Amino acid sequence: MSFVSIEFMVFTAVCAAGYYMIPKKYQWVWLLVFSYVYYLAAGPSYLFFILFATTVTYLGGLWVEAGARWAVPAVLLADFGMLAFIKYTNFILGNINGLFGTNIREMKLLLPLGISFYTFQATGYLLDVHWKRCKAERNPFRFALFLAFFPQIMQGPIGRYSRLADQLYAEREFDMARIERGLYRIVWGFFKKIVIADNAVLYVDAIFDNYNTMPGYGIMGILLYGAQLYADFSGGIDIVIGIAEMLGITLDENFTQPFFATSITDFWHRWHITLGTWMKDYLFYPVTLSRWMGKFGKWCRTKFGKNIGRALPICLANIIVFLVVGIWHGPAWHNIFYGLYNGVIIGISGLLAKNYRDWKKKFGIEKDSRPFYCFQVIRTFILVNISWYLDRAGSTHQALIMLRDSITKFRIGVDMIDASSTWAGSAYAPLIAALFGCLVVLIHSILRERKIDTRSLLMKKPIVIRCLVLFLLLMSLVVIGNKPLSQGGFIYANF
Numbered sequence: 001m002s003f004v005s006i007e008f009m010v011f012t013a014v015c016a017a018g019y020y021m022i023p024k025k026y027q028w029v030w031l032l033v034f035s036y037v038y039y040l041a042a043g044p045s046y047l048f049f050i051l052f053a054t055t056v057t058y059l060g061g062l063w064v065e066a067g068a069r070w071a072v073p074a075v076l077l078a079d080f081g082m083l084a085f086i087k088y089t090n091f092i093l094g095n096i097n098g099l100f101g102t103n104i105r106e107m108k109l110l111l112p113l114g115i116s117f118y119t120f121q122a123t124g125y126l127l128d129v130h131w132k133r134c135k136a137e138r139n140p141f142r143f144a145l146f147l148a149f150f151p152q153i154m155q156g157p158i159g160r161y162s163r164l165a166d167q168l169y170a171e172r173e174f175d176m177a178r179i180e181r182g183l184y185r186i187v188w189g190f191f192k193k194i195v196i197a198d199n200a201v202l203y204v205d206a207i208f209d210n211y212n213t214m215p216g217y218g219i220m221g222i223l224l225y226g227a228q229l230y231a232d233f234s235g236g237i238d239i240v241i242g243i244a245e246m247l248g249i250t251l252d253e254n255f256t257q258p259f260f261a262t263s264i265t266d267f268w269h270r271w272h273i274t275l276g277t278w279m280k281d282y283l284f285y286p287v288t289l290s291r292w293m294g295k296f297g298k299w300c301r302t303k304f305g306k307n308i309g310r311a312l313p314i315c316l317a318n319i320i321v322f323l324v325v326g327i328w329h330g331p332a333w334h335n336i337f338y339g340l341y342n343g344v345i346i347g348i349s350g351l352l353a354k355n356y357r358d359w360k361k362k363f364g365i366e367k368d369s370r371p372f373y374c375f376q377v378i379r380t381f382i383l384v385n386i387s388w389y390l391d392r393a394g395s396t397h398q399a400l401i402m403l404r405d406s407i408t409k410f411r412i413g414v415d416m417i418d419a420s421s422t423w424a425g426s427a428y429a430p431l432i433a434a435l436f437g438c439l440v441v442l443i444h445s446i447l448r449e450r451k452i453d454t455r456s457l458l459m460k461k462p463i464v465i466r467c468l469v470l471f472l473l474l475m476s477l478v479v480i481g482n483k484p485l486s487q488g489g490f491i492y493a494n495f
Contacts, residue, residue, distance in 0.1 A: 003240075004194065029141070046112040062136050087116075094106065120158050122147055124282055145169075152240050155492040156240070158274040175248070184455055189235040191437065194477045199481075200228040204221055222388050226388055232490055253273060264380060283321050307354055315350050327339065
């Protein structure tokens with residue numbers, strides 16, 4: 001049941017209406033029922049996987065709190081083992097065949113809806129219980145709701161038990177202002193998805209699918225892919241957060257104007273924030289504070305001096321973290337290299353941090369220099385777009401070929417798509433619509449970067465103005481949106 005469908009809108013409306021009509025003490029039960037109905041609609045065969053993760057992690061939390069030392073590694077192995085088996089078995093078999101000339105047949109494996117997201121959420125909860133950041137949940141059905149809450153299960157954001165649990169189980173009164181705020185956020189998400197992402201993808205798919213026969217369109221393709229990816233993912237998150245807000249639940253933000261980032265590190269503080277904070281809390285810190293990393297740091301300080309010796313372990317930890325991020329993105333070498341690319345840049349930046357400060361001082365660059373800020377934003381934008389060749393391409397070879405042809409055979413145009421196949425019968429119309437949407441999002445992002453809460457401002461306007469804004473957004477979906485509201489999946493839906 002895609003978010004961008006009439007069925008999902010009716011499903012959400014019924015859920016929200018019933019949520020405020022039933023006795024308050026049963027509201028969380030209502031959410032649990034609807035969450036499992038939503039998950040069953042994706043495929044009954046997927047039910048085993050989320051029930052397995054729920055049961056194992058719920059029991060693991062109780063065992064950990066009771067002092068069972070074996071429970072943490074056992075449950076982590078079970079949860080991540082299930083994820084790894086489903087997502088990476090065929091990748092491993094393919095590499096074995098390539099290395100040793102064998103002919104092991106690939107397995108036909110299901111990829112359950114949202115398995116990466118609820119696995120990370122489950123293991124984060126277990127480690128929080130282990131580190132005594134929260135108490136283990138005693139009620140198995142309440143814990144089931146924490147993992148299966150239907151808006152966020154498909155593509156996040158990755159929730160923390162300490163911030164989410166009490167909200168899920170609280171009793172709430174109907175609040176029209178809250179419903180209205182949530183509705184604005186949902187429609188804004190639809191605008192990003194339908195007007196930008198679903199128009200841009202026409203060109204992105206054509207450029208990447210025909211990179212050999214129509215070379216040179218790489219820069220155009222990668223810029224549109226960046227627009228598609230951001231609009232698709234952040235638009236989906238807007239819908240998720242808006243639905244949760246209508247139910248009185250505040251989810252963590254996942255994006256904060258990432259294209260205003262001044263470094264790759266800053267970009268990952270703004271892009272897919274809940275994944276980044278999960279990696280920081282549950283991988284980066286444990287790695288940097290581990291005994292073996294302490295020994296490595298001591299050796300580095302002995303060999304390379306205090307400054308580099310202190311930076312090298314952090315550099316290595318960042319590379320390990322982004323190696324995992326790459327693996328998380330998909331079972332392919334180009335995904336792994338995508339993660340390593342980011343990790344190496346962040347690692348090198350850490351190693352050269354003192355040099356950067358010295359160079360800025362030498363050239364008289366002030367901390368709040370506007371030209372230098374613009375340079376940093378443009379530099380980061382270029383580095384991010386280079387990484388997306390690896391993210392979007394079907395292989396590392398394709399990414400490198402397209403990157404080369406982007407420079408040596410550069411061209412732009414709309415020759416790659418069939419005009420008759422577009423919603424307007426024109427090869428230019430979807431591109432113009434996507435660019436218009438990007439301009440609207442850019443203006444909104446500038447306001448947000450200046451700490452202006454656009455929804456709060458809108459909520460203070462007369463009802464006529466609020467309805468007009470909502471009407472214009474809805475009309476844009478109909479007039480310049482690529483797909484009717486019965487199609488259009490999300491890129492991260494099967495992670």
